[in-house]
Amino acid sequence: MPLISLTNLHKSYGQNEVLKGISLDIEPGEVIALIGKSGSGKSTLLRCINGLESFQEGSILVAGTSVMDSPNQLRLLRQKIGMIFQQFNLFPHLTVGRNVMLAPTVVKKTRQGEAEALAREMLDRVGLEQKFDAYPGQLSGGQQQRVAIARALAMQPLALLCDEITSALDPELVNEVLAVVRDLARQGMTLVMVTHEMRFAREVCHRLVFMHQGRLHESGPPEQVFNAPTTAELQQFLGMQ
Amino acid sequence: MMGFSTWDILRDLILATRWTLLLSLGAFLGGFVVGLIVLFLCVQHRVYIAHLARGYIELFQSTPLLMQLFLAFFTPALFGFNVPAWVAAWMALTLWTSAFLADIWRGCAEALPPGQWEAGASLGLSYVELMRYIILPQALRIATAPTVGFMVQVIKGTALTSIIGFVELSKAGTAITNATFEPFTVYGLVALIYFALCFPIAMGSRWLERRLNAAHLAH
Amino acid sequence: MVYHFEFGALIPYIPVILHGVLITVELTLFGTVLGIIVSILCAWARSGGPLWLRVPVGTYVELIRNTPFIIQLFFIFFGLPSVGVHLNAIDASILAMVINLGAYGTEIVRAGITATPRGQREAGASLGLSGPQIFRHIVLVPALSRIWPALSGQVVIVMLGSAVCSQISVQELTYAASFIQSRSFRAFEAYFVVTALYLILALLLRQILRLGGKRIFPGGKAR
Ligand SMILES: Nc1ncnc2c1ncn2[C@@H]1O[C@H](COP(=O)(O)OP(=O)(O)OP(=O)(O)O)[C@@H](O)[C@H]1O
Ligand SMILES: [Mg+2]
Numbered sequence: 001m002p003l004i005s006l007t008n009l010h011k012s013y014g015q016n017e018v019l020k021g022i023s024l025d026i027e028p029g030e031v032i033a034l035i036g037k038s039g040s041g042k043s044t045l046l047r048c049i050n051g052l053e054s055f056q057e058g059s060i061l062v063a064g065t066s067v068m069d070s071p072n073q074l075r076l077l078r079q080k081i082g083m084i085f086q087q088f089n090l091f092p093h094l095t096v097g098r099n100v101m102l103a104p105t106v107v108k109k110t111r112q113g114e115a116e117a118l119a120r121e122m123l124d125r126v127g128l129e130q131k132f133d134a135y136p137g138q139l140s141g142g143q144q145q146r147v148a149i150a151r152a153l154a155m156q157p158l159a160l161l162c163d164e165i166t167s168a169l170d171p172e173l174v175n176e177v178l179a180v181v182r183d184l185a186r187q188g189m190t191l192v193m194v195t196h197e198m199r200f201a202r203e204v205c206h207r208l209v210f211m212h213q214g215r216l217h218e219s220g221p222p223e224q225v226f227n228a229p230t231t232a233e234l235q236q237f238l239g240m241q
Numbered sequence: 242m243m244g245f246s247t248w249d250i251l252r253d254l255i256l257a258t259r260w261t262l263l264l265s266l267g268a269f270l271g272g273f274v275v276g277l278i279v280l281f282l283c284v285q286h287r288v289y290i291a292h293l294a295r296g297y298i299e300l301f302q303s304t305p306l307l308m309q310l311f312l313a314f315f316t317p318a319l320f321g322f323n324v325p326a327w328v329a330a331w332m333a334l335t336l337w338t339s340a341f342l343a344d345i346w347r348g349c350a351e352a353l354p355p356g357q358w359e360a361g362a363s364l365g366l367s368y369v370e371l372m373r374y375i376i377l378p379q380a381l382r383i384a385t386a387p388t389v390g391f392m393v394q395v396i397k398g399t400a401l402t403s404i405i406g407f408v409e410l411s412k413a414g415t416a417i418t419n420a421t422f423e424p425f426t427v428y429g430l431v432a433l434i435y436f437a438l439c440f441p442i443a444m445g446s447r448w449l450e451r452r453l454n455a456a457h458l459a460h
Numbered sequence: 461m462v463y464h465f466e467f468g469a470l471i472p473y474i475p476v477i478l479h480g481v482l483i484t485v486e487l488t489l490f491g492t493v494l495g496i497i498v499s500i501l502c503a504w505a506r507s508g509g510p511l512w513l514r515v516p517v518g519t520y521v522e523l524i525r526n527t528p529f530i531i532q533l534f535f536i537f538f539g540l541p542s543v544g545v546h547l548n549a550i551d552a553s554i555l556a557m558v559i560n561l562g563a564y565g566t567e568i569v570r571a572g573i574t575a576t577p578r579g580q581r582e583a584g585a586s587l588g589l590s591g592p593q594i595f596r597h598i599v600l601v602p603a604l605s606r607i608w609p610a611l612s613g614q615v616v617i618v619m620l621g622s623a624v625c626s627q628i629s630v631q632e633l634t635y636a637a638s639f640i641q642s643r644s645f646r647a648f649e650a651y652f653v654v655t656a657l658y659l660i661l662a663l664l665l666r667q668i669l670r671l672g673g674k675r676i677f678p679g680g681k682a683r
Contacts, residue, residue: 050586071590079588089583093601093679103587106597135679148583155587303616303662305623307634308655315647319463393526400528404627411530424538432527432535439526 003028003063003159003190004049004081010057011044018044019055020214028158031191033201036211037237042194045211046161049192050083063158079107082152084162088144090136090151096123097132100151108155115154122150126180142173146180159190166197198241202226210234245421247430254430257413262438264409265396267331272338272395279343284350294343301340307401309333314405330402338395342388349384350376382453390446393439400435410434469646470653473636480636481657487550487632488619488665491557495618496611498558499565500600506566507573508595517566524563530624532556537628553625561618568610572603605677612669616662623658633657 002025011019018041026032034042047053049060051067051074060067062077091099100119104110110118123129126146136144145165152160162181166174178200185191185204195201201208202222209219212233218225229235282294301309313333317324324332353376361375403412414431418424470477502521505513524532536559537552547555576599584594604611626635637654641647 052582052585075588075590078586081586083583083586085579085583087577087579089577089579091580091583091598091602093605093677095679102597103589106593107588137679151587300659303620304655304658305620305634307623307626308637308651308658311637311651312648312655315651319648397526397528400530401624403530404624411528414531414534418538423542424534425540425542428531428535428539432523432531435527435531436523440522443522443526 001064002026003030004192005061006045006049006058007061008058009045009048009055009060011041011048011053011055018214019048021058022214022216023058024209024216026159026190026192028190029188030207031185031189031205032193032207032209033205034192034194034209034211035196035198035201035237036217040211041214042211043163046083046163046192046194050078050081050161052083075107079103079155080158082155082157082160084145084148084152084160084165086164086167088136088141088148088168090144090147092136094135095132096128096134096136096139096147099136099147100154103151103155118154119150122153123147125153125183126150127176140173141169142176145169145177149177149180149184153184159192160184162191162193162195164194164196166195196241198226198238210237212237245417245423247426250417250421250423250427251430253417254410254413254427254434257408258410258434258438260407260409261396261399261411264327264330264334264399264402264407265392268334268338268399269392269395271331271335272342275335275339276342276346279339280346283343283347298340298344298347301337302344306333306337306398307404309337310401310405326402326406329405330399330407334395334398334402337398338391341391341394345387345391346380346384349380349387352383353379385453386446386450389449390443392442393446396438396442397435463648465649466646467649467653469644470640470649473640473644473650476636476639477633477654477657480631480633480654481661483550483630483632483635484619484622484661487553487557487622487625487630488615490554491561491618491622492615494554494558495561495565495615498562499569499611500604502562502566503569503573504595507570508591521563521566524560525567529556529560529621530627532560533624533628549625549628549630552628553622553630556625557618557622560621561614564614564617565611568607568614569603571610572607573599575606576603601677602679605673605679608669608673608677612666612673615669616665619665620658620662633661 004024004026006022006024009019009022010017022045034045036042044053048055049062049067054068063080065073065077067074067077090096091102094102097116097119100122101112101115104115104118105112120129120132123132126149128143128146128150131139131143131147136147139147148165149160165181166177169177174197178197181191181193182200182204193201193205205222207219208222208225210217210225210233218229218231218234225234226238229238279294279297282290283298285291285294310330310333314324314326314329317329357375357379358371361371366374399409400411403409403415406412408416410431414427418427421427502517505517506521509517533553533556536547536556537549540547580598580602581594584598589597622632623634625632626638629635633654637650640650644650
């Protein structure tokens with residue numbers, strides 16, 4: 001059974017139809033990259049999966065439950081799916097440790113001591129255990145993004161959605177974040193990422209999905225997509241990279 | 242005892258309201274003029290003058306208006322002048338208003354991106370030209386709404402002049418309460434009259450803010 | 461005519477003045493703490509609360525912001541007893557200050573809430589937090605830290621405004637000045653000294669609030 005299953009998804013902002021019937025199944029452990037031009041609807045698609053955007057038609061099932069059922073359902077579902085944002089979105093008033101501990105304690109009612117141990121473990125996974133007591137403002141962008149990953153991991157999600165998580169970083173900080181993502185992929189985490197890092201996508205992803213004007217235009221394993229793109233749009237897109 | 246209907250009360254209160262309005266206008270105009278002078282001193286290059294002007298603003302913003310009214314009332318007496326309550330009220334409110342307006346305007350001038358000053362200076366404009374053609378036109382636009390909005394504070398401030406004996410809306414309220422023993426009705430009506438004066442101004446200020454900011458963004 | 465200043469005439473009244481300072485501090489303390497709580501609750505109601513709450517809270521804010529404090533005080537102290545609510549002068553003063561600060565504070569705190577970057581709420585939502593949880597754990601503290609300077613300024617204004625409470629015979633600082641003036645006829649000296657004390661109190665209060673802000677909001681500048 002697929003972990004995430006999109007069927008004929010339609011989404012419009014007013015008159016502007018941004019997603020025009022998207023169907024996509026994502027298996028547990030699969031690593032998928034969404035690629036495509038700016039404005040093709042990649043972010044919108046990810047945000048729909050996490051219930052941050054509503055949609056007009058179609059359905060999204062995550063581990064068998066529907067995204068748009070009820071606020072309570074939605075909250076349960078979000079606990080199963082983590083999201084990493086381009087702008088990190090760490091909570092500036094909480095230390096790194098508290099950022100990671102917040103959701104486990106507040107949402108899952110994990111006890112303090114347990115949550116702290118969990119937070120330290122997750123921070124260790126991203127190589128930042130020593131920053132437990134620092135505030136986000138004291139970290140570099142790359143470190144902040146790694147904390148954001150640890151924060152999402154602390155909810156022990158079934159899948160992670162990553163929306164251009166290295167785009168706001170200085171070039172020299174990109175690799176430390178990608179290294180963390182690479183580790184996650186190796187450990188079998190289900191990942192759906194929007195990325196412009198083509199070399200990275202080629203290296204770690206099982207499947208590339210090319211979006212064009214709100215549709216899934218072409219998809220397949222990296223070798224096929226890169227070496228034998230069938231449609232003119234994908235050829236043009238890859239030519240630009 | 243004479244019977245007072247609610248209408249009688251309202252009529253008397255509205256009659257007293259003219260003095261509130263007159264004093265508010267006088268203090269606002271006076272404060273506007275003095276405030277301009279203070280602002281001018283504030284942005285002086287001579288540092289000690291600027292400091293002095295900032296001290297003036299700080300002084301009036303950090304002491305109660307009521308104390309300023311008392312001092313305006315009692316100080317002239319030291320020199321043998323007995324000023325009527327309305328003069329003391331007008332003087333104190335004028336100075337108080339000037340300090341706040343000068344501070345508002347200074348904030349507006351400082352809110353302009355520093356690039357504006359630098360760009361102007363790099364074009365070789367003199368200080369006066371820079372002010373005249375670049376800073377003032379932009380500062381005026383953002384200063385208009387808060388300046389109008391401060392009129393609300395002035396009107397409310399005049400209520401304190403009743404304490405040094407100026408007869409305006411609040412004083413009339415107290416006098417009528419003493420005659421009618423209906424404080425709930427009287428002070429309720431007084432509050433509503435103040436509200437009727439202030440709320441439209443506050444709305445106007447907000448409207449100006451939206452309009453001028455929108456115009457600002459459109460450029 | 462030359463006036464001879466005699467600040468020495470105030471010396472016997474030092475206890476009266478000190479008592480006045482104490483009462484002013486007491487009014488300010490209670491007014492501030494309760495007023496900020498009211499501000500937060502009303503700001504929440506106005507920005508994220510149910511519709512049936514938004515309208516009355518909005519009316520409260522506008523009514524208070526557009527009427528003088530002294531009238532609010534008189535209405536509470538003189539007016540409310542006729543509908544059966546009797547408060548002593550101190551309680552009436554504190555209530556008036558709380559209501560007053562609450563109205564201004566509501567708008568200030570709301571501005572801080574509105575300025576919350578959208579990503580902050582989304583990050584909270586994506587972790588599975590509910591609406592109220594997001595407000596309490598994610599939105600509120602950065603919002604307060606954002607507007608702390610403005611809120612501090614309003615607290616100082618309310619402290620200075622408490623001078624008016626002398627008019628319902630609360631024995632605060634201004635009352636002390638009037639008392640001394642009526643006994644010693646040294647009006648200028650009394651008001652001058654008390655004004656200076658208010659100035660000191662205001663500067664101190666600003667300083668305390670600034671340092672307090674640094675302690676309460678350690679995360680540095682919230683974006
Ligand atoms: N909140 C919104 N309101 C209205 N239109 C929106 C909104 N968000 C996105 N859009 C529109 O939806 C379309 C798809 O946007 P989306 O952000 O999903 O693109 P994207 O593929 O992520 O692009 P990029 O690579 O630039 O991030 C765009 O045309 C955009 O203008
Ligand atoms: Mg995007």
